[in-house]
Amino acid sequence: MRLSTVLFVALFALSPSLQARPAAPPRAITPRGPLAAEELNNIAVFKASSPSVVNITALGLERDFFSLDVQQVPQGTGTGFVWDVQGHVVTNFHVIQGASGARVTLADQSSYKAELVGAFPDRDIAVLKIAAPAAKLRALPVGSSRDLQVGQKVYAIGNPFGLDQTLTTGIVSALNREIESVTRRTIKGGIQTDAAINPGNSGGPLLDSAGRLIGVNTAIFSPSGASAGIGFAIPVDEVNRIVPRLIRDGRMVRxxxxxxxxxxxxxxxxxxxxxxxxxxxxxxxxxxxxxxxxxxxxxxxxxxxxxxxxxxxxxxxxxxxxxxxxxxxxxxxxxxxxxxxxxxxxxxxxxxxxxxx
Structure with a gap:
């Protein structure tokens, strides 16, 4: 032990004020009033919607160096949400792009192997399916994006940086933005929001204050790669047009x-x-x-x-x-x-x- 440390301890040990310590009960809790209406709505939207939001782990193939056995290993994570009680799950195409398989983890932490039903890369939308009991599957109510207004409140639920069931809030910052898909086709009518969207949020739902699906979070604009208050979502009117066709046909029949x-x-x-x-x-x-x-x-x-x-x-x-x-x-x-x-x-x-x- 250094000499300075010894002297410091000795001084405190000899201090008279520390030899007779007063009682130190816990501080009394200050009562608070009722939660504000906005807080209550935040809580209500999260409680109602979070059971529908899932964590998606994309799997890739890896060969063991010694045994040469090939196995599936995690290669990235994203977010999705339950579309219906038949087990269809919607996410971004880029979440599962290049993967050999995927696993879907529900809000109760039960995990299921996912099958790819169909994808439309031009709109960055993919549909998976899991064999989960219908009782565990709660579909999000679907809203409309054509009547959105700049300034109305929105909520994003997802798995940023793998931290599942994360709620962020914000507003509709702008409408009719253009988003570039993975195929470099333009996704028109994009929703811009300042709700924090980070890597891992991709494929998760953007909700309005009634808890209705109004978009699918798909991209951020950030020099650092993390949230800078500019996120984008595919409008739900596009999603609600494409997803049923992917379920029906397995692809987007143009x-x-x-x-x-x-x-x-x-x-x-x-x-x-x-x-x-x-x-x-x-x-x-x-x-x-x-x-x-x-x-x-x-x-x-x-x-x-x-x-x-x-x-x-x-x-x-x-x-x-x-x-x-x-x-x-x-x-x-x-x-x-x-x-x-x-x-x-x-x-x-x-x-x-x-x-x-």
Whole structure:
């Protein structure tokens, strides 16, 4: 023991004030009033919703160095939520991307092997299924995202950094943000929130103050990789459109017009209006049967083709815009195209086919 430490202890040991210690009972508890209405609502939303939120562990294959046996090992964690009592669980596609399997842990810590039902990477949505008893499965009530307003309160429940059943709160900071999916397709209508979203929150629910699902937390914007008060969620209207189709078909069956469009540079170069200039029309496809023509090169220059400027009266400027609108429909559905050709505009009804991809 150092000399300074010995002297310090000795001084305190010899201090007269410490030789006769007074009684030191615990401090009296100060009564508090009732919880504020906002606090009560926070508690109510968490109690009602947290049993629906699950922890997802993505599994990868690893070969043992000595035995050369291959086994599944955890390679990452994320969040999901119970969709229905049949055991369907919704999460982000990027949570299970590249995994050889997954395990789903419910709020009561029971764990189940998960099977992949279907995924739509363009919208970063995946559906898993577990064989859990129906009594353990509590589906979240589904809300709407089309009537959200900036400023209304939201809640996120998830497993940030593996800390399961974590509640964070905030507001809708902005609407109609664009999120880039893992396939670099644009997810439109994204919800921006300042509720803390961190690695591990991906795939978890964003809830409104009534405890209804309004989005799926999917991304953060942060220089450090942790929460910086800017998080994004896929709107529930997209989720509620895609998930039933993944459950039914195992994949997102795309409706198709049978066309290939050019980029904005084509429109600028040819002095065309904003829209999708057709560079290729598939033979015997829906567009060809409806009389649509692509731009072609002739002996005397460019032969005028068609520019699709709207689908069902919703303006489109790019192929991505057009695919987004078409994905709301299904093969066999009719849609109305607004078409520009050589200065004239017309409308044409087309029956969609099934995409080959």
């Amino acid at each position: 409706p198709s017009l049978g066309v290939t469009g050019g980029g904005a540079e084509i429109n600028r170069a040819l002095g065309l209006p904003k829209g999708v200039a057709l560079l290729r029309v598939q033979r015997n496809g829906p567009a060809a049967r409806a009389g649509l023509k692509p731009f072609t090169r002739g002996d005397n220059g460019i032969v005028q083709g068609d520019v699709i400027t709207a689908v069902d009266d919703e303006a489109v400027e790019t192929m991505d815009d057009m695919l987004t609108v078409l994905e709301r429909l299904e093969p066999g559905n009719p849609c109305t195209l607004t078409i520009w050709r050589a200065g004239a505009t017309r409308k044409q009804t087309v029956t969609l086919a099934e995409s080959e991809d």
